[in-house]
Structures are given as structure tokens and as C-alpha cells.
Amino acid sequence: MPAVQDFYPDDFAHCYGCGRLNREGLHVRTIWQGDGTIARFTPRPEHMALPGFVYGGLVASLIDCHAVGTAAAAVERAAGREIGDAPAPRYVTASLHVDFVKPTPHGPELELIGRATEIAGRKVTVDVEVKAGGVLTARGRVIAVSLPDSMRTPAHSAR
């Protein structure tokens, strides 16, 4: 299945969380699943909070990138385009909120289910549920905004 992040322009594909060109990164991939989106990620051994439990900062990072990808996919679908029909627009995070509902066990693959709940001009609100072995462990809400001009610098084309 094609992921949003497969279609970010090269200049915007270096993100530690989801950039396909970041060799050290997490490589979050956001795909459609019905009216929502899904990303799957298996934490690395070092991604622990305590032995046996996933690091909350990783959970927050996965929510962040999946939400931004979901924002891009939702805006494109609203315009009549599916993932891969065109380069994906690049959104960034204005705010990130995570409620850790219960400890996330370290071991199972995590599923992140995303849903864009509002598109308002440059701003997209995305809700994300994180599940481990089918059990909800965290909820996230991200306000994503389209990439501001202040982040479009010549540095992008220099790498």
C-alpha cells in the first residue's frame, strides 16, 4: 500500500520520524484504512521507558508523524486525490497532545489509527489512537499546519 511519506518531495523527506531519506529514523508510514489512517511500528529494544514498557516520547513521536501524514492525506482526499496521485503536501505540527491511558507494553507491534476531524484553512486537526495488541494505550491530538514559508529555506535543496 502506498504511504503518504513515499510521496513527500525529496527536500521534505528527511524527518527523523517519517522521512524515507533519514537513514537513522523511524520511518513511520501512513496509509488509508477506510475513512481513517493506520501506521504500524515495532519499537526497537532501546525504546523503553522502563524494561517491559515503551518510551512515552517514542509514542508521542509516532503520533506526531502519523498525524501530520494523516493531515496531508485528508487534505488531498478532500481535493479528490488519493495517495500517490500527486506529491504529498507537507504539514508540520503546531501542537501535540498525548494522554497516556495506560502503560504501553514493549514487544508487540503498535498500531496507530488516525482521523482528521477538522480541516480549516491551513489547519488540520487529527486524532490518533495508539494500540498495542489491540488494547488502547494512548490517545493523541495534533494540530497540523501547512509548512510555513519560514521553513522553506535554501538549505533544503542543499542536501
Added chain:
Amino acid sequence: MPAVQDFYPDDFAHCYGCGRLNREGLHVRTIWQGDGTIARFTPRPEHMALPGFVYGGLVASLIDCHAVGTAAAAVERAAGREIGDAPAPRYVTASLHVDFVKPTPHGPELELIGRATEIAGRKVTVDVEVKAGGVLTARGRVIAVSLPDSMRTPAHSAR
């Protein structure tokens, strides 16, 4: 200067963000600075959102660990103890909120300034400001809670 994380018991010192025993981790260190706390971190080359800007998930991760460390330090100080007087109590994150005020430039050392604004039973509220080159780029608020019994498992002593 002694950091809170230097005094987490070994069983709770494996966190990817701040555990001194996590060899791959970020090693956030929280120290007192007057009535607040400070942590310093220089993002690695791969910790980018776009070339030239720091990855928001990393900013969230630093806020998370520094806030939890600040919660421990504040609770201890309220009880008359300074960092190093006793093992640090271990807090975990119930919720994490980050407002990305402006893009964080990639390169300068980041400073995280923490302040515990409320201690209410097991729950501590901590506000964190993130600065790059002295400029505020993100604000965080964390609700930290003392480690629940559900995270105290035999696995801890097995590693």
C-alpha cells in the same frame, strides 16, 4: 552538578530519553537552576524535521523526560531533600502537551527550563520552555504521576 537521573534506582534507569543505563538513549539530565530546573541537549544530525530544523518528536521527548525529572526534584525539595540526598522517586507521564511556538533551528544546544507549578498528591504539573540560542521555540506542559504499581514488575530486576 548532580542530575535527578543520576539517582534513579538502577531498575528505573533504562529510559530511552533519560536513563543513564540506556546506551542508545538521549541521556537527558535535569539539574536545579534557582527555583527552576534546566537540561541541555544538542540534537544529533539525524534529529531533523526538515534540513535546518529540529524534529518535533525529539523536542517532545526532551520535554517529557525533563518534566518527569523536574517532578521528582520538586517533590524531593518540598520534602526537604536535594538531588543526591536519596534515590530519586520515579515519575511517569500521564499527559504531555507541546505548543511549537516557532521552528527550532538545528545546530545550537537546546536549553529546557522546567518548573513544577503544582504538586497534588501523586500528581505533579510541570511547565517547560525550550530555547535555542536563547530564543523560545516550544512550550510544554506535563502531568507527571508517581510510578504506578502496574509498572513495577519482576521484569525490572531481571535486567
